[in-house]
Amino acid sequence: MKLTGRYRFVAAHRLDTPTLTPEQNRRLYGKCNNPYGHGHDYIVDITIEGAVDSDGLIASREQMDALVKNAVLQRVDHKNLNVDLAEFHSAVPTTENLATVIRAWLEEAWTLPAKLVAVRISETERNTFIWEAGKV
Amino acid sequence: MFLTRKAEFSASHICANPAWTAEQNHAVYGANANPNGHGHNFVLEVTMTGDTNPDTGMVFDLRELKEILNQEVVDVMDHRFLNLEVPPFDRIVPTTENVALEIWRRLEPKLRRENARLYNVRLYETADLFVDCSGGN
Numbered sequence A: 001m002k003l004t005g006r007y008r009f010v011a012a013h014r015l016d017t018p019t020l021t022p023e024q025n026r027r028l029y030g031k032c033n034n035p036y037g038h039g040h041d042y043i044v045d046i047t048i049e050g051a052v053d054s055d056g057l058i059a060s061r062e063q064m065d066a067l068v069k070n071a072v073l074q075r076v077d078h079k080n081l082n083v084d085l086a087e088f089h090s091a092v093p094t095t096e097n098l099a100t101v102i103r104a105w106l107e108e109a110w111t112l113p114a115k116l117v118a119v120r121i122s123e124t125e126r127n128t129f130i131w132e133a134g135k136v
Numbered sequence B: 001m002f003l004t005r006k007a008e009f010s011a012s013h014i015c016a017n018p019a020w021t022a023e024q025n026h027a028v029y030g031a032n033a034n035p036n037g038h039g040h041n042f043v044l045e046v047t048m049t050g051d052t053n054p055d056t057g058m059v060f061d062l063r064e065l066k067e068i069l070n071q072e073v074v075d076v077m078d079h080r081f082l083n084l085e086v087p088p089f090d091r092i093v094p095t096t097e098n099v100a101l102e103i104w105r106r107l108e109p110k111l112r113r114e115n116a117r118l119y120n121v122r123l124y125e126t127a128d129l130f131v132d133c134s135g136g137n
Helices: A022-033 A061-076 A095-109 B022-033 B062-077 B096-111
Strands: A002-013 A038-049 A115-124 A127-132 B002-013 B038-050 B116-126 B129-133
Touching (some): A061 A095, B002 B062, B038 B096, B096 B129
Antiparallel strands (some): A002 B129, B002 B038, B116 B129
């Protein structure tokens, strides 16, 4: 069985690749290249898969919430992704890259009996990015 | 083809093992172990899969699906205290996982057709927490 928890954080970012010229960056990233940055209310859905144990749980909610808070939320909430996170000093904080980084943080901190099988991030209601185990 | 129908029911429950102390239950179930119970507006999404019947243009008759969902789930669980009024939750802790498993057990035999079958039961406890059951545990 699978269990999905929804979490939220707010952060600023700017999309800009140092290997491109300012004009190329403007053309590629449009408004997201604004030199002063901009922000989003991100929503992260984290899906785990495992057997229901004798307590009737796939995972303890407290344990899952604490893991996500420590591994992810406290690193990104109310942060400037480009400035505050070493991961984005050399990589562009697109939400694709953010999903990859969040998945790696979760895997590194993982202590739950169930497996991490999906990370889904919305930067706005219109844009959603999904990593799913065994797919992409 | 997949087809999903939604239903809602409001119910109260206690997530606690009666054989344990209050401290043990709080350690495992947190606030959900409050011995006086608490409630949710559960949202159920039932997904069927199958071939579209060429005569009717349907995978499954939605009116029939609604009736089955009402009979097997909504009429049984809506505005009920699950632990006290809805077996097997007098014996099994009604976590959202166990409620979803019970819903699967109730629905699956009623939804078997030549061209279609139950594919997934998604049960939202709140807008921020749901489980998916697509067969066994």
